[in-house]
Amino acid sequence: MSTADAVDREVAWLTSSGDGLPALLTGAGGQWQNVQAYMPRSPGRRGSNVYVLRRAIREERFANQRRMAVHEFHLKLVWPLSNGTGSSEADQRAFDVAVDDVLTRIGGYPGDHSHGGRFRSVAESPHWVDVRFEDPAITVPADAEFRAEITYSADDAEFNG
Template sequence: MSSADAVIREAAWLVDFNAVDGLPALHASQGGPFDVVQAYLPRTPQQRRPQLYVIRRRLQEVRTAHVRRMARHWFELRVVWPTSSPSGAAEGPQQALDDAVELVLQRIGGLMLDKTHGGRFLSVAEDPAEVTVEYSDPTESLPNRADLLCAISYAADDVETNG
């Protein structure tokens, strides 16, 4: 594993679905709420589609012992949620965004007693106090029929290496 592929590994965890483990699906092809779940922001995002992008906000090399070090990644999930709804009401898309965020938080939380995201990391979101969700102000989006936005942030520790 390399710190360079951490964003790809985390996106793989978010899109990976196994109905047996009890974690929710996020991608629409598996019954989840997002049409797009991918690593990195595209140059031209899709329009009017629920989207989730994994980006890395920070990378820190942590010295864990004299000759051991560990990469700590701060991930941000950018959520783009369309404001259109069949009823035309603004409340529906806001509630749908909250519902989708709840599924993402369950997925980030991982399996009971396993915070490795399927062995992709040493631990992810181990401290729930460090998992944050920040919503953009909907009063700016709704009048312009623009998308609702939020960012979910958390840290992941990679496996230790000699160095």
């Protein structure tokens, strides 16, 4: 494993389906039209998107010979205002449900938080996943969308170095 492919490994987990956890992509029965690594130059409008970014990499050293890369993932979530009845509240509720699906997938299986063996552990240290919602009073009039950001960490496998 390389630190360079961590974002792609996490996207592979988030786009998995048929494993007992909520599917995220609409093609697999989920609510998100797009889950992708990195932010595109021109983000699509009017679609439900999850962009997986990495905010930081830390290399932890221990036992004088061992190292472990720790990735801080940063997901940018975009949800369009799309309710045909003009109900912003209904779209916000749908966004909450879609965010909950992302959180469930990040949490993984009870007893296995390795995201299918892609990492040593995810969302375990520190012991939190942080979700921040942007103010809809700003995002709806300006862009007709709701936005949130999710931050969590993933520990990679240890290596000598």
